[in-house]
Amino acid sequence: MRFLLLAAAAIAPAVEAAATLRFSCSELVVERLDPLVNSGMSPSPHLHQVVGGNTFNATMLEDIPSLATCTSCTPTEDFSNYWTATLFFRARNGTFHRVNTFGNELGFTSAHGGQTVYYLSSGKVTAFKPGFRMTVGDPTFRTAKQLQAKYKYMDFTCLATPMTRGGQTLNFPNKPCAAGIMISLRFPTCWDGTNVDSPDHQSHVAYPAGNRCPSTHPVTIPQVFYETYWDTRPFNDKSQWPADGSQPFVWSFGDATGYGIHGDYVFGWxxxxxxxxxxxxxxxxxxxxxxxxxxxxxxxxxxxNKCTMKPSVKENLDGWLTELPGACPLCKTV
Incomplete structure (x- = not known):
């Protein structure tokens, strides 16, 4: 439980009462839609892996709980959607292969991919309101300095075993990981108390300063926290890695550093x-x-596991690809 307690301690002053709600959300769909950053666009520029309620679409403007008929999360009243970019392996010959997610082996082995989702608190928090949405991270970042200056608690863990905790990095691991790669994303925990969204999908929330929410964002909200287990084990043969010895993984938007790590959330409880x-x-x-x-x-x-959707964008996502889905300027690997 140590890693859970550390995460909870980071969001608010320590008190006796605390929620550490942790559950599995199986893969709902792998889809080139992004109802926040590219609302209404179909297809969106890059590929995402999505979990949660089956109302996921290009805009997400509907009353989500009233329209959803199932959720890939274990709490049946949670029709929220949680998504991240998709991970690809880039082989020595320049071709790409999509990396699958797999069930967290700490309790959720039989989940069909997806993510482990947490809602953490220390003391009284205000739950999100209908229509609430937010993102964290920036897909244009390519340096540790950029990431550290703006965001907290977003990292990679090279899993020697499913129990590995510690040794996190802000960039992709540079060695084969025997049990896969775990990626953690933690969202801010302070809200302005008024807006359920903002033009950049981030300004209405903020990180606490000194364990207190700033005056501009005085309302404490639960910390939403994702863990995604990427099955990089089939790609541990270093003879297939780049000849210069660099690490071979790349986000679906073209980032080969890992610093562009980001996640999206639409509330739907x-x-x-x-x-x-x-x-x-x-x-x-x-x-x-x-x-x-x-x-x-x-x-x-x-x-x-039975709650799934068919992708609305028809394209080949399996096998070896000559380019990342989308092939847009942002998707060029750098």
Whole structure:
């Protein structure tokens, strides 16, 4: 539990009451849509891996809980969508192969890919309002200095075993990782109290300063935290890595450094379900798909695995590709 407690401690002053809600969200769809940054555009410039409710579309302007018919997350009242860019392996010959996600082996082995999602708190928090959305990270960043100056708690872990914690880096690992690569994204925990979105999808939220929310963003919200396990194990043969010895992985938007790491979130919990869970300090067993939260309804991993969508953009995403899906200027590897 150490890594959970450290993450929770980073968001607010320590108090006795704390929520550490942790659950699995299986893969919903791998899709070239982005209803936040490229709202209404189909296809969007680069590929994403998406989990959550089956209302995911190019705009996400609807009343999500009333229209969704299933969710790939184990809490059945969570129809939110969580997504990140997709990871690719770039072979020595210049071709690309999509890297799959796999179920977190700390309790969610049978999940069909996707992400582990956390909602963390220390003390009283205000749950997100209908229509709330936000992003974290910047796909144009290519240096550690850029990333560290603006964002916190976004990193890569080269997994020697599923239990590996520590040794995080801000860039892609530069060696084969025996148990895959875990990528962690943590969103800000302070809200301006008024706007459910902003033009850049980030200005309405902020990180705390000295464990306190700034006066411009006085409302403490739960920390949304993703862990994504990427199955890089099939690509550990260094004879297929670039001849110059550099690491071979690249984000779907063309970043071969890793510093462009980013994530997107659209709130879609039904009614006051999330607020109830935070108010009653719900938590989860680390090694089992069990949420200790009587106020929430849950489903099994097998049921969550059944909630999927067909991609709306018809393109080849399997096998070896000569270019990244989209082939746009931003998608050129740098």
């Amino acid at each position: 039904k009614g006051d379900a999330l607020q109830r869970a935070m108010d009653t300090n719900c938590n989860s067993d680390l090694f089992a798909n069990r949420i200790n939260c009587p106020t929430l309804k849950t489903q099994s991993l097998d049921q969550a």
